Each structure stands twice: as structure tokens, then as C-alpha cells.
Amino acid sequence: DATPPPDAVGEFRVVTNNMSAEYGRAAGATVNVVYQSGSNQTHGSGWYFLRDTSLNATGFFKPTTGEKPPLERNQFGGVIGGPVIKNKAFFFADYEGFRQTRKTTVASTIATPTQRQGVLSVTVTDPRTGAVYPAGTPVPMTAFARQVLSGLPDTNVAGASNNYVLLQEFTNDTDKAGGKLDIQLSPGLSAFGRYGWRNLATEDQPNIPLPSGGDGNGAIYARNRQFAFGTTWVPDS
Numbered sequence: 001d002a003t004p005p006p007d008a009v010g011e012f013r014v015v016t017n018n019m020s021a022e023y024g025r026a027a028g029a030t031v032n033v034v035y036q037s038g039s040n041q042t043h044g045s046g047w048y049f050l051r052d053t054s055l056n057a058t059g060f061f062k063p064t065t066g067e068k069p070p071l072e073r074n075q076f077g078g079v080i081g082g083p084v085i086k087n088k089a090f091f092f093a094d095y096e097g098f099r100q101t102r103k104t105t106v107a108s109t110i111a112t113p114t115q116r117q118g119v120l121s122v123t124v125t126d127p128r129t130g131a132v133y134p135a136g137t138p139v140p141m142t143a144f145a146r147q148v149l150s151g152l153p154d155t156n157v158a159g160a161s162n163n164y165v166l167l168q169e170f171t172n173d174t175d176k177a178g179g180k181l182d183i184q185l186s187p188g189l190s191a192f193g194r195y196g197w198r199n200l201a202t203e204d205q206p207n208i209p210l211p212s213g214g215d216g217n218g219a220i221y222a223r224n225r226q227f228a229f230g231t232t233w234v235p236d237s
Contacts, residue, residue: 004178004196007045007079008094010036035194037182038090042082049075061105069167071102090182098174103167106207107157110164116149121160151212168216169205174198188234198224 011034015023023030051073058068077096084091118139125132133139141149155163178196185191200223204216 003176003198004033004035005077005079005094005096007047007077008036008092008178010034035178035180036079036081036092036094037180037192038081038083038092040083040086040090042080044078044080046078047076049073059105067167069103069105072100073102074099084181088184091179092182093177093179095175095177098172100172101169103169106166106168107162108164108207109161110152110155110208111149112155112160112163116152148212151210153209153213164208166207168207169203171201171203173201188236189231191231192229194228196224196226198222200224 013032015030015032016028019025019030051071053068053070053072056068056071075096075098077094079092079094081090081092083089118141119136120133120139121135123132123135124139153164157163157165176196176198178194180192180194182192183190200221202217202220204218206213206216206218208215
């Protein structure tokens with residue numbers, strides 16, 4: 001969803017128990033967020049947050065190359081609000097962009113070059129035929145199995161487990177924005193309209209390269225659009 005940035009939040013409230021029927025029934029808490037409104041004066045703000053690989057510690061887990069897992073994060077945006085018609089109509093708008101590329105050290109267990117030839121270190125019994133293949137004896141494989149095993153990368157760490165380590169890359173490019181118009185129709189009647197959108201593009205590298213590897217969300221693209229309209233009437237006392 002097009003969640004507003006902190007600078008576009010006018011008020012929020014956390015309801016943890018004794019919720020009214022409008023919130024339904026759910027575990028945990030309900031968070032109500034009130035979107036900011038404009039006023040008779042024009043105000044705005046901007047921000048830019050940066051995280052860079054050179055500012056980070058290497059961490060306990062690092063790849064076989066000794067390279068520091070990189071993290072590049074840029075988060076930026078701004079808000080602005082003000083009058084359309086003094087004392088009658090007001091606008092407020094926000095935008096936020098997010099760009100992140102990070103890599104994390106991931107260890108996987110894959111077949112060793114010897115195992116890819118069907119040679120295992122334990123005795124194998126074929127449950128279909130009862131044939132026994134002693135340790136160190138090649139086990140027959142189908143053409144498909146040979147093709148899948150041949151598509152695996154070479155191991156880069158010694159041992160039979162956690163023998164393939166790489167820096168798994170994750171990218172996230174997000175843009176989101178929103179706008180609101182408040183109108184005071186009369187002393188006791190007001191109305192508002194709000195529109196928000198978000199575009200998301202992420203890509204998760206598999207921890208074992210394709211074509212025989214996998215595991216990961218791959219490429220995800222999402223587009224969200226939302227519109228809200230409401231009125232408030234306060235009768236004369």
C-alpha cells in the first residue's frame with residue numbers, strides 16, 4: 001500500500017485492546033494513521049538518508065573472497081502543504097523514493113564433483129529393485145539427473161556441507177506519493193479527498209545460481225493505487 005512517510009503523518013493512535021467493531025478481530029494491535037492536512041500557510045520539508053558500505057562493519061560472516069558485504073541505501077523525499085483558497089480549501093502532498101542494493105553472505109550445501117558422478121560415501125540400496133551399491137561405487141543416474149547436477153556451480157568451500165558460499169544480492173526500488181485536498185464547505189461541513197500510489201520493483205538473487213539452483217523470490221513488480229473520500233458534519237448546537 002501507499003503508506004505515507006513520517007513527515008506526512010498528522011496523528012497516529014495504537015489500539016491494543018477493547019477494539020470497537022469497526023476494527024474487526026485480529027491479534028496484536030491496530031494502528032490508525034491520520035494523513036497531514038494543509039493550512040493557510042505554505043510549509044514543506046525534505047529529507048535524504050544514506051547508508052553506504054564504507055560506513056558499515058564487515059560482520060562475523062563474510063564470503064570466501066573476504067569482500068565486505070555491500071549495502072547501498074538511499075531514501076529521500078519531501079512534503080508540502082498550503083492553501084488553495086484561504087480559509088476554504090487546502091492541499092497537502094508527499095513523495096518518497098527508496099533505492100537499495102545489498103548483499104548478504106549465504107552458505108548452501110550442494111553436491112561435490114565426486115557426488116555428481118554418482119559416487120557416494122555411503123552404501124545405497126535401490127528401494128525398487130533391492131540392488132545394493134557399496135560406498136564408492138557409482139550409482140546409476142537418469143539423463144535428467146545428470147543434466148541437473150551438471151548445472152550446479154563448483155563448490156568453493158571444502159567439505160560435504162555448507163560448501164558453496166556467495167554474496168546473495170537483493171535490490172529494492174520503490175516510489176510512492178500521495179496528495180490530499182481539504183475543503184471547508186460551511187462552518188459545520190467539511191470534506192476531503194486523498195489519492196496515493198506506489199510502484200515497487202524488487203529482485204532477489206537465488207542462493208544457488210540457475211539453471212539448476214533457485215530459492216528466492218526472483219523479480220517482483222507491484223503497483224498500488226488508492227483513493228479515499230469523506231465528509232464531516234457538525235450540527236449547530
